[in-house]
Amino acid sequence: MQTVEPARIPHKAIPEFADFAHTGPGTLAGEYMRRFWQPVMRSEDLLPARALPITIMSEHYTLFRGEGGEPHVVAQRCPHRSTVLSVGTVEGDSIRCHYHGWRFDGGGQCVEQPAEDDGFAAKVRIAGYPTREHVGLIFAYFGPGEPPSFPNCPAFTDGITEARCEVVPINYFQSWENTWDEVHVAWTHRAGGMHAVPDLSQETFEETDYGVLKRSQKSDGLRRVAVYLMPNIIRVLVPPPNALDKKHSGPRLRESYLFLVPIDDENHMLFNTQEARVPENEREAYAKVYAEYLRKRAEARPRTEVAADILAGKLRIADVLDHPNLVTIEDIVAQAGQGRIVDRSQEWLGRSDAGIIFLRKLWMREMRALAEGRPLKQWAPMKEMPRADNSAGSTAML
Ligand code: FES
Ligand SMILES: [Fe+2]
Known part of the structure; x- marks a missing residue:
């Protein structure tokens, strides 16, 4: 008996601007996604004076919350001899490396090096990323230049x-x-x-x-x-x-x-x-x-x-x-x-x-x-939730 082959779709090459899936460094979708504020953790999962490692879009960072409650995202590793800063200790609004005690502020500036000469610390800086909180989440901005306005969506009201x-x-x-x-x-x-x-x-x-x-x-x-x-x-x-x-x-x-x-x-x-x-x-x-x-x-x-x-x-x-x-x-x-x-x-x-x-x-x-290096649409923050016109419930279910 003759078999009938199922219809097959020829494998089409997907152009780079249609590759939405890959967001690591150097990818187009990754570059696009980094131009927006991204949530990185629930606020309640980061206690004051705690540091945690995070991975976002295939890159590693250190997230810490100062003793006063401010969250910060800085580079994953200490620039001295590269151990991870997430095992360090939070002091005030800064983080001290577990290995030899170099200390960095929330923006990534080195502010203390216990075993070095004065003046060296001022020359050392690691990456620091703008960090904020909204609707129960911690957000960070990993893109170039100034971040877009924050928040881009309204807060909840009284619940x-x-x-x-x-x-x-x-x-x-x-x-x-x-x-x-x-x-x-x-x-x-x-x-x-x-x-x-x-x-x-x-x-x-x-x-x-x-x-x-x-x-x-x-x-x-x-x-x-x-x-x-x-x-x-x-x-x-x-x-x-x-x-x-x-x-x-x-x-x-x-x-x-x-x-x-x-x-x-x-x-x-x-x-x-x-x-x-x-x-x-x-x-x-x-x-x-x-x-x-x-x-x-x-x-x-x-x-x-x-x-x-x-x-x-x-x-x-x-x-x-x-x-x-x-x-x-x-x-x-x-x-x-x-x-x-x-x-x-x-x-x-x-x-x-x-x-x-x-x-x-x-x-x-x-x-x-x-x-192609052309301007991107600058999205405006949403001011309030639009309503459906005929019901108390405007909803979509996932
Ligand atoms: S590796 Fe961080 S202080 Fe030496
Ligand atoms: Fe679903």
Whole structure:
């Protein structure tokens, strides 16, 4: 019997300005991403007088918080004999190297060398990066020249800020594309109960001075808006994690920011910072609910292990419906299933991929301008969250 070969897409060369995935030093996407403030850690994970190593876009740094509370990012290594500064001690608003005691201020200037002559320290400087805090996260700027204005998105108003961070073993751009992909919600998250199907005829994308405004509508009839801030932030109203979606957790939907930040090309941090508008008189009860949720999360089997078992055929999604991070597991399974860095030359995009196509065109426009030395669009900070016009809830679900 004759076999029929499946249709194959010829392998297309991807131009440099369409390589979104690689962000290490010297890459075009990396150069573009470094021109924006990037979150590097949750504020609550860095106590005063502590230093920690961080890796952002395949480069290593030292993050420390002065005794007075100011966060700073400086180079990974001491310039004397190259040990890592993250094992040093914080003194005041400076960090002292563990090896021979050289001390550096938050901007990277050497201010003391215990065993050297006076005057040497003034000549020694390491890299220091502008560092700020906002919506429960620490941000740093790694690009050239003056950083863009900060913050580029409005703070929450009067609720409780809950910042969470997950390390996801997939290229960041796959996660970022996933936030533009409305159709996946009905399928990837089917088991977890998110069934509303998008009406794609109602989906529009509009470029604004701060980013992209998406309007959409699902089978439940509600119109929704979501805001994308370049290059890697989405602001949406989303339900809280399933385990928090009950009494004392405030309104059904929460203002949320998601930031996708590369650690390296195969891993990224997914920061999810939400505003829980819990009424004052319910905050004590809610604190218990939230603590219990965090405890269950900490005790649960790691999401990445569960996702790996599902991908290996040892488990099914149906076996882990009670996992406190079911939604993330469902997303990791779909995206890791593409490969840790998906081969975009092998895709067959359709009409329903309009969001992903819009995103890629926007990025390609800017990356091409960067590659050719032309001016880039200067994005303005977003002043306030646009609202959908017919409902209390303007939302997109991930
Ligand atoms: S290596 Fe840091 S002081 Fe010598
Ligand atoms: Fe998802």
